[in-house]
Amino acid sequence: MKVVVIGGTGLIGSQLVGRLTEHGHEAVPAALDTGVNTLTGEGLAEVLHGASVVVDVSNSPSFEDEAVMEFFRTSTTNLLAAEAEAGVTHHVALSVVGTERLQESGYFRAKQAQEELIKAAGIPYSIVHATQFFEFMNGIADGATDGDTVRLAAVGIQPVFSGDVAAQVGRTAVGTPVGGVVEIAGPDRYRLDDLVREGLAARNDPRTVVADPHATYFGAELQEDTLLPGPDAHLGETRFTDWLARQQ
Numbered sequence: 001m002k003v004v005v006i007g008g009t010g011l012i013g014s015q016l017v018g019r020l021t022e023h024g025h026e027a028v029p030a031a032l033d034t035g036v037n038t039l040t041g042e043g044l045a046e047v048l049h050g051a052s053v054v055v056d057v058s059n060s061p062s063f064e065d066e067a068v069m070e071f072f073r074t075s076t077t078n079l080l081a082a083e084a085e086a087g088v089t090h091h092v093a094l095s096v097v098g099t100e101r102l103q104e105s106g107y108f109r110a111k112q113a114q115e116e117l118i119k120a121a122g123i124p125y126s127i128v129h130a131t132q133f134f135e136f137m138n139g140i141a142d143g144a145t146d147g148d149t150v151r152l153a154a155v156g157i158q159p160v161f162s163g164d165v166a167a168q169v170g171r172t173a174v175g176t177p178v179g180g181v182v183e184i185a186g187p188d189r190y191r192l193d194d195l196v197r198e199g200l201a202a203r204n205d206p207r208t209v210v211a212d213p214h215a216t217y218f219g220a221e222l223q224e225d226t227l228l229p230g231p232d233a234h235l236g237e238t239r240f241t242d243w244l245a246r247q248q
Contacts, residue, residue: 065106164236
């Protein structure tokens with residue numbers, strides 16, 4: 001089948017295109033550098049012609065509250081309209097475990113708005129909620145850094161390898177629309193502060209990680225289970241310690 005991957009040249013999208021192609025599907029990456037702009041609609045009708053499935057793994061270039069809301073509302077609205085016109089029969093979107101519990105954050109309010117647009121569009125859909133990627137741990141540390149100190153809440157997190165996320169999104173894309181949410185997480189549970197501490201130590205990063213119950217995460221305070229998946233989540237195979245060892 002023809003599967004168009006919006007954001008198909010990024011971390012998840014490029015892996016997803018490769019996996020779908022290996023399994024015999026016509027996987028087409030769609031992004032700014034392939035001539036597709038979901039904010040303006042440029043190139044959407046052309047790339048969606050003949051597509052059965054659209055997978056949206058794109059992300060906002062800005063995390064500022066108004067900009068990120070504008071990105072997800074506009075791009076999702078344009079994309080869903082173009083899909084309806086093209087006769088697409090399955091819309092798949094990648095979102096984040098805990099989105100509905102992180103509404104103090106402008107970014108997660110925008111992701112929630114994206115999900116609500118998808119649910120209301122009338123196109124059969126599946127939403128994949130992933131926990132935070134191993135590859136984003138440094139970014140989480142940077143966002144929580146004040147001088148040489150990284151302040152993070154000591155709450156549960158179950159991070160996942162991007163390749164395992166791409167595999168789950170691929171399986172979801174070629175399956176029957178679930179009309180709801182599928183979760184994917186890593187195999188091991190950590191404390192957020194311990195996880196980042198371990199990641200920084202592996203890179204010989206001298207910053208000190210301090211557990212702070214009031215430290216915010218993209219603008220939201222965290223509870224123990226805010227970032228954790230539910231009991232029915234699919235679990236990736238790759239362990240954080242093994243992934244870290246491969247980065248050396």
